[in-house]
Amino acid sequence: MSINLIIAEKADAGRRIAYILSEKNMHQKKSKNISYIEFDDNGEKNIMVALSGHIVESDFPESFKDWIKSDLDKLIDSEIVYNIKNKKASDALQSFNDIKRVIIATDYDREGELIGVESLKFLKNYTEVKRAKFSALTNQEIKDAFKNLIDVNYGLADSARAREEIDLLWGAxxxxxxxxxxxxxxxxxxxVGRVQTPTLALIVKREEEIQNFIPEKYYQISVKFNKKIDFTARYEKDIKDKSEAESIFNDINNRDGTVKSYDREEKxxxxxxxxxxxxxxxxxxRLGITPSNAMKVAEKLYMSGLISYPRTDNTVYQRSIPLKSIAEKFLKSDYENEAKLVINQERIIPSxxxxxxxxxxxxxxVNLPQKPLNGAYKTVYDLIVRRFLxxxxxxxxxxxxxxxxxxxxHMFVATGQRILDPGWYEIYKFRKLNEIRLPELKSGESVSGREWNLEEKETEPPKRxxxxxxxxxMESLNLGTKSTRHDIIQKLNDRNFATGNPVRPTPLGIGFIKSVTSIDSDIAKPDMTAKLEKEMDEIAENKKNEIDVVNESRLMLHEVLKNFRSNxxxxxxxxxxxxxKGEVIGKCPIDNGDISVIKYRNFEKIKCSNDECKINFNISGTPLIQLTDKKCPVCGLPLIKIIRRGQSPEIRCIDPECSYNKNTYGKCPSDGGDLIIRQSRYGKRFLGCSNYPKCTVTYPLPQKGIINSTGEVCPYCGAPLLLLINGKRRWKFxxxxxxxxxxKDKGEKAKE
Known part of the structure; x- marks a missing residue:
């Protein structure tokens, strides 16, 4: 019997593909410490192996490990080596014999094609390589893909490898x-990254525009009229000159108006x-889900066979997609009413x-969930279903x-908007159409004025x-790809270059971009990155050679480095x-200097701008710190509010070592020391002994709610009993x- 070896990218996808092709008749086996699935299909034996991503990763030779001593010019010209990072997968692939055909069934994109091609290096004695192309893990699509296998796109794999090597070179x-x-x-x-640097430059440039913006005063004149209903008309233009605005206002104040024209238009x-x-x-x-989290959720929904492949630039449905049949799947679901609206149309014409x-x-x-979804999974699935319908x-x-x-x-203009048919807004609840009431008017008729207003306003800076x-x-400037843009934004946040939403650059982010742009380097401009993206596409289309593109990038990097060295x-x-500099959060009560928070990877420094001031402390983790107007009752220094994700806000003394911050919650059952609440390097709170490091007794704590001491001792283990207050819930534990x-019985504890 001939053997097909099927290469999947992830375990969930591999199991689902095998489940579909085997008609549920498959067997889990193990080789070289890696699990694989075996099943028969059309008289052929199939082995399904899931690789869990790349088997190898690019790196530099060991001689370049020392950052300080390494010659960067030699690093640019260095050979790039590929080390095995998933030895279990490589050993397992080498253990399979008598393979007739290899079928690559990884995600059909650059990375997926490269992962599949990489696996071929560890196989032996195979006679044919094919690719299964699919965009959804549904029965029909998987079966069609394996009946209509295509050739491997080596150009696509080469473009992914070129991107990987170029990003490694520039980044390192x-x-x-x-x-x-x-x-x-x-x-x-x-x-420093090839894509993240110009992205950060966009954020910093916008911040500079905001900071350098000089508001200008202007004046708006409006009149509220009444014809059965109230409606407002505004002077036909904004006025910059105050005396002109006051003159016009005096002309129209307490006067009625005459309709000169009235037009209606259906749109x-x-x-x-x-x-x-x-x-x-x-x-x-816009729904509060970060791009990185949204992508993780979408990938999980795809692996579960609920949505199509979530990495795509396409905005046009192919004719082969049975749009009406998919909509009909939702007739017996929570989307029944929305599905009926779509299906009952005479003709379905997609946008x-x-x-x-x-x-x-x-x-x-592509499918309904078998079990109810919760949290972000429910939100993302709901968004995709409603968008589709x-x-x-x-x-x-x-x-x-x-x-x-x-x-x-003087001419005034009033506008109105009336909804005739809400159409798709009935389905896509994330958008709203607003009505602006304007009565039907006739040319020449008089309308009574009720209120006359002259407002002074200021122009506003651009929004972050x-x-x-x-x-x-990023998409319009060709910065990154559909698969990487969300990761770039997350990296800027993780690496303390930018924060929040709307996105603000940190002082470190501003300083880095200023150091780059002050010497007019191209690495902060999108043009260079966009050029490389175009070359990646040309490699995928077999119009350019991978090696030539990488070497051209090396030459460019030499010039960039030379420019930086001279500055x-x-x-x-x-x-x-x-x-x-850090971010200023308030004034120092000791010497009126600026108190700033300086962020590092795993902690934050809170200090006064006066270096002689004693306010210079480190706060573990990376919380949000706000300065209050209250003083510590113990030492007199300012109190701060600590806000950590997933925890209730906490008022603490700015000095971490102050006894105000060390409320005791009982005695340590090991050595009798005081148990106090501490924070881990990642900002998680726990109960620890005051005699640390001699005593290492610790207890994890719930992250939400207020923790109080009860003064009682646990009759079983001797630890102090605590009381958690979270909203209306009170729980002794x-x-x-x-x-x-x-x-103990939860009902009894809830009553305590």
């Missing part, structure tokens, strides 16, 4: 240069286009976006109206990018200056989670 060389130059090493190194509000990855992530971010590709369709639902439903229709009203020779608009900007001193000075006390 420039990260080492900036980290060593600024003397920020180990956990606080300066991370369609077009339904949204199908979800590309970027558009999906933008919409998810179309501007980008049409052939690799994967837009993101759409909305793209199949009719456009909304509105009536817009506009009236020109003259008051003593929120995650949705930043993703859109080493100014780079160090700029980064150091801004990195030490032993901090020793394995203690018999916590196995």
């Amino acid at each position: 060389v420039l990260t080492r240069f900036f980290s060593v130059t600024s003397n920020r090493l180990w956990k606080d190194f300066i991370s 369609e509000v077009y339904k949204p286009v199908p979800f590309s990855t970027t558009e999906f992530l933008r919409e998810a971010s 179309r976006g501007k980008i049409e590709t052939t690799d994967h369709p837009p993101i759409y639902p 909305a793209t199949l439903y009719k456009n909304a229709r509105i009536e817009s109206s506009r009236a020109e009203i003259e008051i003593n020779g 990018y929120d995650i949705a608009s930043l993703l859109k900007m 080493r001193d100014s780079i160090k000075e700029t980064i150091t200056e801004y990195a030490n 032993c901090p020793n989670i394995k203690c018999e006390y916590n196995r």
Whole structure:
């Protein structure tokens, strides 16, 4: 019997593919400490192996491990080696014999193709290689893909390898240069990336525009009229000159108006286009789900066979997708009413976006969940289902109206909007159509004025990018890909370059970009990265050679490094200056200096701008710190509010060693020391002995709620009993989670 070896990228996908092809008749086996699945299909024996990502990873030779001593020019020209990072997978692949055909069934994208091609290096004696191309883990799509196998796209794999090598070169060389130059090493190194640097430059540039913005005053004149209902008309333009505005206002004050024109027009509000990855992530971010988390959730939903492949640029459904049949799946679900709206149309005409590709369709639902979804999974699935159904439903229709009203020779304009048919808004509840009431008017009629207003306003600076608009900007500038943009934004946050949503640069982020842009380096400009992205596409299309593109990038990197070296001193000075600034949170009550929070990877420093001031403390973890207007009753220093994700806010003395912060919660059963609440390096609270490090007794604590001491001792283990207050819930418990006390009847404990 001939043997097919099927290569899957992830375990969940491998199991689902095997489950479908074997008609549920498959066997789990093990070889070289890695599990695989065996099943028969059409008289052929099949072995399914899931690789859990790349088997190998790119790196430099051992001789370049020392950041400080390594010659960066030699590093640029160094050979790139590939080390095995998943030895179990490589050993297992080498153990299989008599393979007739290898079928690559990884994700059909650059990374997936490269993972599949990498696996071939560890196989022997196979005679044929094919690829199964699919965009959803559904019965029909998987069976069709394996009946219609295609050739492996080696150009696609080459483009992924070229990107990996170029990113390694640029990231390693420039990260080492900036980290060593600024003397920020180990956990606080300066991370430099080919895509993240121009992305950060966008954020910093917008912040500079906001900071440098000079508001200008202008004046708006409005009149509230009444004709059965109230409506407002505004002067036809904003006025910059105050005296002019006051003159016009005096002319129209307490006067009625005459309608000069009234027009109505019916318009369609077009339904949204199908979800590309970027558009999906933008919409998810508006619902409070970070792009990185949204992508993880979408990938899990894909692996579970609930949605199509979530990494795609496509915004046009292929004709082969049975749109109506998919909509019908939702007739007996929570989306029954929405599905009926779509299906009961005479004709289903889906919306179309501007980008049409052939690799994967837009993101759409393919199945109903067997079990109820919760949390982010429910939210993301709901978003994708409603978006899909909305793209199949009719456009909304509105009536817009506009009236020109003259008051003593001055023209005012009133607008209105009435919903005629909500259309797709009935399905896609994440958007709303607002009505603006404007009565029907006739030319020449008089309308009574009720209120006359003159308002002084100021022009506003541009808004910071929120995650949705930043993703859109990255896409328009060709920064990154559909698969990497969300990771880039997350890295900027993790590496203390940017924070929040809307996104603000940190002082370190500003200092880094200033050090780069002060010498007019191209690494902060999107043009260079966009050029490389274009070359990646040309490699995938077999128009360019992988080696030539990588070598061209090496030459470019030599020039960039040369430019930076000649400005080493100014780079160090700029980064150091801004990195030490931190974010000002208030005034020091001791000497009126600025109290700032300086962020590092695993802790934050809170200090006064006056170096002689005693306010200079480290706070474990990376919480949000707010300065209060109250003083510590023990030492007189300011009290601060500590806000950690998932925990209740905590008021503490700014001095971590102050006894105010060391409320005791009982005695340690081991040595009699005081048990106090501490914070781990990751910001998780726990109960620890005051005699640490001599005593290492610790107890994990719930992260939410207020912890109080009860003064009681656990009768089972001797630990102090605690009281958790979280909203209306009050729960007495032993901090020793394995203690018999916590196995008492929950109903009794709830009453205590």
